[in-house]
Amino acid sequence: MKIDQIKKEFPIFDEKIQNNDLVYLDSANSSQKPKIVVDRINEFYTKQFSNVGRSVHYLAVAATNLYENTRTSVQKYINAKDKNEIVFTKGATEALNLVANTLGQSYLQEGDEVLITELEHHSNYVPWHFLRKSKNIKINFAEINKECEITLEEIEKKITQKTKLISITHLSNVTGAILPVKEITQLAHSKGIIVVVDGCQGAPHLKLDMQELDCDFYAISCHKMYGPTGLGVLYGKKKWLEELPPYQGGGGMINEVKKDRISYGELPNKYEAGTMATAQVIAFDQSIKFLESIGIENVMKHESDLVEYGQELLQKNNSVKLIGNPKNKGGVLSFTIEGVHPHDIATILDEDGVAIRAGHHCCQILHDKLNIPASARASVGIYNTKEDLDQLNQSINNCKKIFNL
Numbered sequence: 001m002k003i004d005q006i007k008k009e010f011p012i013f014d015e016k017i018q019n020n021d022l023v024y025l026d027s028a029n030s031s032q033k034p035k036i037v038v039d040r041i042n043e044f045y046t047k048q049f050s051n052v053g054r055s056v057h058y059l060a061v062a063a064t065n066l067y068e069n070t071r072t073s074v075q076k077y078i079n080a081k082d083k084n085e086i087v088f089t090k091g092a093t094e095a096l097n098l099v100a101n102t103l104g105q106s107y108l109q110e111g112d113e114v115l116i117t118e119l120e121h122h123s124n125y126v127p128w129h130f131l132r133k134s135k136n137i138k139i140n141f142a143e144i145n146k147e148c149e150i151t152l153e154e155i156e157k158k159i160t161q162k163t164k165l166i167s168i169t170h171l172s173n174v175t176g177a178i179l180p181v182k183e184i185t186q187l188a189h190s191k192g193i194i195v196v197v198d199g200c201q202g203a204p205h206l207k208l209d210m211q212e213l214d215c216d217f218y219a220i221s222c223h224k225m226y227g228p229t230g231l232g233v234l235y236g237k238k239k240w241l242e243e244l245p246p247y248q249g250g251g252g253m254i255n256e257v258k259k260d261r262i263s264y265g266e267l268p269n270k271y272e273a274g275t276m277a278t279a280q281v282i283a284f285d286q287s288i289k290f291l292e293s294i295g296i297e298n299v300m301k302h303e304s305d306l307v308e309y310g311q312e313l314l315q316k317n318n319s320v321k322l323i324g325n326p327k328n329k330g331g332v333l334s335f336t337i338e339g340v341h342p343h344d345i346a347t348i349l350d351e352d353g354v355a356i357r358a359g360h361h362c363c364q365i366l367h368d369k370l371n372i373p374a375s376a377r378a379s380v381g382i383y384n385t386k387e388d389l390d391q392l393n394q395s396i397n398n399c400k401k402i403f404n405l
């Protein structure tokens with residue numbers, strides 16, 4: 001599929017939003033959905049619906065096969081070794097909570113140290129904080145440099161004899177910094193340290209190869225990947241998923257249940273308790289097919305051209321201050337305008353149909369470090385164009401005029 005035809009695949013761009021064409025620059029928050037994904041949800045509910053993994057009737061078996069097909073597609077897409085290393089969750093937040101909770105139950109001990117970074121989203125901090133409270137583990141922070149990057153050297157500096165686990169974002173949802181995950185994993189493994197990756201912003205925009213990255217866990221958010229909401233993926237190395245205890249108890253995750261004992265199901269059922277997000281999983285197969293039809297190399301090239309273009313525009317726009325200048329950067333442009341609250345920026349841009357996000361983007365630690373309460377964030381997806389970024393810049397100028405800047 002050609003890049004310039006992609007916007008047409010997303011029905012939302014046919015809509016007028018408050019009489020404007022939509023300039024959607026909030027994909028780091030959640031991406032828009034291509035028609036094939038929306039249609040697949042409709043088709044499944046209207047023609048094929050059944051719960052999965054339970055009944056033996058025709059619809060149930062067919063739905064189970066479709067559900068498992070998506071697991072295979074995800075496995076291939078991220079080049080995991082084994083299909084059973086793919087666990088569906090309700091989001092990346094749940095995936096990260098699953099990892100922290102199960103490692104907390106059976107692996108991490110009082111006094112052990114977990115190393116995260118100042119770039120982390122609350123989803124990759126709060127679950128570790130729970131363990132700080134319940135198990136007395138210590139959390140250390142790798143600090144950003146002046147470009148808002150996390151270097152391998154900084155990670156190395158913060159590793160101590162007690163570091164048991166490193167949990168890092170693949171791509172910062174505020175500065176766009178892409179972390180050297182492969183190198184960090186090599187370093188960590190050479191010291192017997194586990195690596196967890198928050199891949200929410202990595203998965204939609206970067207080429208993923210779990211066997212090459214070699215991390216122990218990788219969390220994916222499907223709604224940022226042109227897929228449905230209510231769905232995430234946890235990749236976990238088989239040895240960990242086999243060794244760790246289940247996260248939630250209920251139907252589907254057991255093998256045998258007696259009054260005096262319970263044994264748990266095999267992977268991946270062990271981690272998929274209760275009725276899962278069946279329609280979302282089945283439709284997510286179309287998101288992967290959609291990304292494959294474009295080709296991840298093309299996605300990466302298109303988005304890196306866009307971010308370079310946007311960065312240049314905003315750098316030239318006086319009174320706009322971009323946050324961070326990482327060498328290796330994904331499609332996120334966070335900025336402030338002195339004298340204008342980011343919520344005002346977002347509200348004024350919205351009047352022109354330009355949808356951005358304002359706030360701390362679930363990264364209060366980073367905003368504290370930068371000494372700002374909030375920022376405005378424009379983030380790109382596969383459907384964006386240079387014209388969208390021109391409109392962003394134009395609307396920022398309109399905003400500046402209102403504030404006499």
Ligand SMILES: Cc1ncc(COP(=O)(O)O)c(C=O)c1O
Pocket residue numbers: 028029090091092093094121123124169171172173198200201220221222223231232362
């Ligand atoms: C870096 C990062 N981590 C975690 C999350 C949470 O993902 P989910 O919405 O799938 O729970 C987000 C979503 O904003 C994110 O950007």
